Amino acid sequence: MSTPSNGETGGRRPQRADARSNRERILKVAEEVFGKGGRSASTEEVARLADVGIATVFRHFPTKGALLEAVLVQRFDRLRAQAEALLHDTDPGEAFFGFFSHLVADATGKIAITEALLEAGGDSGGDAAQASDGLRRAVGGLLQRAQRAGAVRDDVQLPEVYALLVATSRASAHAQFEEGVRDRMLTIVFDGLAPLGY
Amino acid sequence: MSTPSNGETGGRRPQRADARSNRERILKVAEEVFGKGGRSASTEEVARLADVGIATVFRHFPTKGALLEAVLVQRFDRLRAQAEALLHDTDPGEAFFGFFSHLVADATGKIAITEALLEAGGDSGGDAAQASDGLRRAVGGLLQRAQRAGAVRDDVQLPEVYALLVATSRASAHAQFEEGVRDRMLTIVFDGLAPLGY
Numbered sequence: 001m002s003t004p005s006n007g008e009t010g011g012r013r014p015q016r017a018d019a020r021s022n023r024e025r026i027l028k029v030a031e032e033v034f035g036k037g038g039r040s041a042s043t044e045e046v047a048r049l050a051d052v053g054i055a056t057v058f059r060h061f062p063t064k065g066a067l068l069e070a071v072l073v074q075r076f077d078r079l080r081a082q083a084e085a086l087l088h089d090t091d092p093g094e095a096f097f098g099f100f101s102h103l104v105a106d107a108t109g110k111i112a113i114t115e116a117l118l119e120a121g122g123d124s125g126g127d128a129a130q131a132s133d134g135l136r137r138a139v140g141g142l143l144q145r146a147q148r149a150g151a152v153r154d155d156v157q158l159p160e161v162y163a164l165l166v167a168t169s170r171a172s173a174h175a176q177f178e179e180g181v182r183d184r185m186l187t188i189v190f191d192g193l194a195p196l197g198y
Numbered sequence: 199m200s201t202p203s204n205g206e207t208g209g210r211r212p213q214r215a216d217a218r219s220n221r222e223r224i225l226k227v228a229e230e231v232f233g234k235g236g237r238s239a240s241t242e243e244v245a246r247l248a249d250v251g252i253a254t255v256f257r258h259f260p261t262k263g264a265l266l267e268a269v270l271v272q273r274f275d276r277l278r279a280q281a282e283a284l285l286h287d288t289d290p291g292e293a294f295f296g297f298f299s300h301l302v303a304d305a306t307g308k309i310a311i312t313e314a315l316l317e318a319g320g321d322s323g324g325d326a327a328q329a330s331d332g333l334r335r336a337v338g339g340l341l342q343r344a345q346r347a348g349a350v351r352d353d354v355q356l357p358e359v360y361a362l363l364v365a366t367s368r369a370s371a372h373a374q375f376e377e378g379v380r381d382r383m384l385t386i387v388f389d390g391l392a393p394l395g396y
Contacts, residue, residue, distance in 0.1 A: 160382035163369055167383070170372075171365035177357070184358035185365070192390025 023060045026050045031071045034116045035109030041116060043067065065122035071113055076131035079103065083138035093151025096142045097190055100165060103139075104186065107169035136162060153195045164189055221258045224248045229269045232314045233307030239314060241265065263320035269311055274329035277301065281336035291349025294340045295388055298363060301337075302384065305367035334360060351393045362387055 029050040034041045043064050047054045061067035082099070089095035117128070136158070143161055146152040168189060172182050227248040232239045241262050245252045259265035280297070287293035315326070334356070341359055344350040366387060370380050 156382070156386060159376055159379045160386060163373060163375060163379055163383045164366075164386060166373065167365040167369035168362075170368055171361055174368075175361060175364065177361060181357045181361055184354070185361045188354060188358060188362060188390035189387065190390070191394075192386035192388070196389075 019060075022050075022052055022056055026052065026057055026060060026067070027070055027074055030067055031075060031109070031113070034068060034071060034113045037112035037116070041112075063120070065117060065120040068113055068117040068120055069122055069126065069128045072110070072117065072128040073131040075110060075113070076128065076135045079106070080131070080135040080138045083135065083142055087138075087141050087145060092142070092145040092149040096146035096152060097193075099139070099142055100190075101186060103165060104169045104172050104182065108173040111170060111173040139165070150195060152193050155196075156193060161193070217258075220248075220250055220254055224250065224255055224258060224265070225268055225272055228265055229273060229307070229311070232266060232269060232311045235310035235314070239310075261318070263315060263318040266311055266315040266318055267320055267324065267326045270308070270315065270326040271329040273308060273311070274326065274333045277304070278329070278333040278336045281333065281340055285336070285339050285343060290340070290343040290347040294344035294350060295391075297337070297340055298388075299384060301363060302367045302370050302380065306371040309368060309371040337363070348393060350391050353394075354391060359391070 026046060030046045033046050033049065043057055044054060046067070047057045050057070057067065061070060082102075086095040086099055139162065140158045143152060143156075143158055147154045147156075168182075168185060171185070177185075224244060228244045231244050231247065241255055242252060244265070245255045248255070255265065259268060280300075284293040284297055337360065338356045341350060341354075341356055345352045345354075366380075366383060369383070375383075
């Protein structure tokens with residue numbers, strides 16, 4: 001593990017650490033590139049912006065689908081960690097509604113990546129599906145806490161709440177809303193989730 | 199108009215009326231075929247089930263995109279007419295919420311057709327966009343009446359209500375909801391639309 005790992009510097013460095021940092025940089029750049037979507041989103045563009053050769057990208061991710069799936073896993077895992085951190089928030093209602101809004105605002109990139117994955121022939125199953133389940137469970141935890149705190153009505157369950165989360169996320173990602181429409185749409189949903197009689 | 203109207207009889211016939219009935223039959227069948235989506239949805243399949251030659255389909259609709267756009271226009275116009283009829287309903291709240299539910303339940307076919315149109319290279323602009331605007335305006339009329347009757351809170355406007363309608367429609371069309379999830383999702387939205395204090 002002490003062979004030169006980078007042609008440009010010619011120095012001797014620990015290859016494993018180098019490979020890991022390459023992998024992380026590629027993933028970070030790939031999330032930005034594919035999250036924006038559009039025509040210029042390609043593995044070549046990722047390699048260029050990550051400052052590595054295309055061969056290095058393919059060594060870590062043998063196919064475009066593998067790269068996109070890893071990007072989705074990274075994104076779901078990060079969101080799950082954020083949700084889990086909020087499980088300790090002192091205001092369970094604010095934690096739940098705030099995270100709901102955060103997910104909807106964050107959706108555009110996620111959906112662009114998912115669509116790129118489907119286009120690349122991936123099925124968004126496997127690791128990404130598992131990571132997505134992890135996020136869903138974490139949101140379920142936030143919902144339960146908010147219900148126990150009396151901030152969300154107790155006659156709703158995760159399936160319909162998550163369906164609304166996915167629905168409003170997709171709408172935000174696809175539609176060109178006028179200023180404020182997304183927030184006013186969420187206000188209606190949040191009022192519908194408020195305890196009855198409020 | 200008493201001449202035979204079907205080519206197989208060999209008689210002279212009023213071509214224009216015949217062409218109109220062919221066109222209507224093709225559109226009706228195309229809505230069913232493309233509304234179901236899937237691999238078998240093709241112009242050939244439409245011709246077969248409408249019992250006309252493929253040349254007849256292409257005489258009325260020069261491209262697959264033109265056929266799909268006409269199907270969408272027909273669908274939007276029918277829904278708009280239904281909404282306009284409900285503008286005279288004696289229960290404006292029931293008319294609004296009932297039509298909202300109807301649109302969401304009806305969404306699967308519409309979205310399959312829209313996706314087929316995009317795939318065929320159409321842009322769902324033009325006539326379909328105009329017809330879609332007509333439906334939106336009619337829904338706006340139902341909303342306004344429901345608000346005047348006190349069945350919907352008066353601080354919401356059509357853009358966010360329509361955004362929710364589109365969001366829940368797409369979710370219903372794409373997701374494989376468990377039994378009852380769609381209705382429970384709509385219950386949350388409808389409660390959010392109820393007048394404050396209810």
